[in-house]
Amino acid sequence: MNTYTDSQLIDSYQNGCEKSLGFLINRHQKDLYTYIFYKLMDDDLANDIFQDTFMKIIVKLKEGGYNDQGKFILWAKRIAHNLIIDHYRLISKHKKVSETTYDNEEYSIFDMLQVQDENIEEKIISEQINSDLLSLLVHLPENQQEVIKLRFFDGLSFKEIADQTDSSINTTLGRVRYALINLRKIMEEKNIILTR
Known part of the structure; x- marks a missing residue:
């Protein structure tokens, strides 16, 4: 390749x-x-x-x-x-x-x-997306669930996540990457589409 x-x-x-x-x-x-x-x-x-x-x-x-x-x-x-x-x-x-x-x-x-300023309709959609994502996270290994929540829901930097989980930045980056790959597979299997 x-x-x-x-x-x-x-x-x-x-x-x-x-x-x-x-x-x-x-x-x-x-x-x-x-x-x-x-x-x-x-x-x-x-x-x-x-x-x-x-x-x-x-x-x-x-x-x-x-x-x-x-x-x-x-x-x-x-x-x-x-x-x-x-x-x-x-x-x-x-x-x-x-x-x-x-x-x-x-x-x-x-x-x-x-x-971002969201109107009521956008807020409802955002909340629905967050809720859909949270329900998908339970299918991931625990360490991947943790980094996704810290990164996308709590807004921590990769360095902060590494410090909080007592891991190296490379390990943290790897976990986020594999979590996203796994989430995509789960979404494809369950035919879930997250859109705004």
Whole structure:
């Protein structure tokens, strides 16, 4: 598979071969991580944005949201760039509404979920999605349930999760990745679609 082009790996992944995603990530992770790190100059934050970028890539690939132009890495960097902008917007928003400064505190881009203004209908849909997700989590191993809850429901950074679960950041990243893969399989088996 190392000889496959990015487009071939993406096709293979979209046709159900999870290994293809691993090859795609391995091929571009150094370039993408370096791009993110030099925009943030913060190792922990860069790790979080890097991981969030690949989560978003996975979702977009599954939805068929990638137009094949043979420019996967440019597309990935654009996603990362948007997440970095979201991160800075979030800090800026917190600074405007708070008397204290948050310079030394970490933010997860998933904090955006909590600051968006939702109307009643959107709130009900969000609550339904959260409820559906929680009911799916019981099918995961306990350590995967824990990291998903801490990451997506409590909004902790990967470093905070690693500290709280007494694990390395790599172990935490791995658990989140496998939990998402397992959740996707469960959703496919049960024919569940989470949409807004």
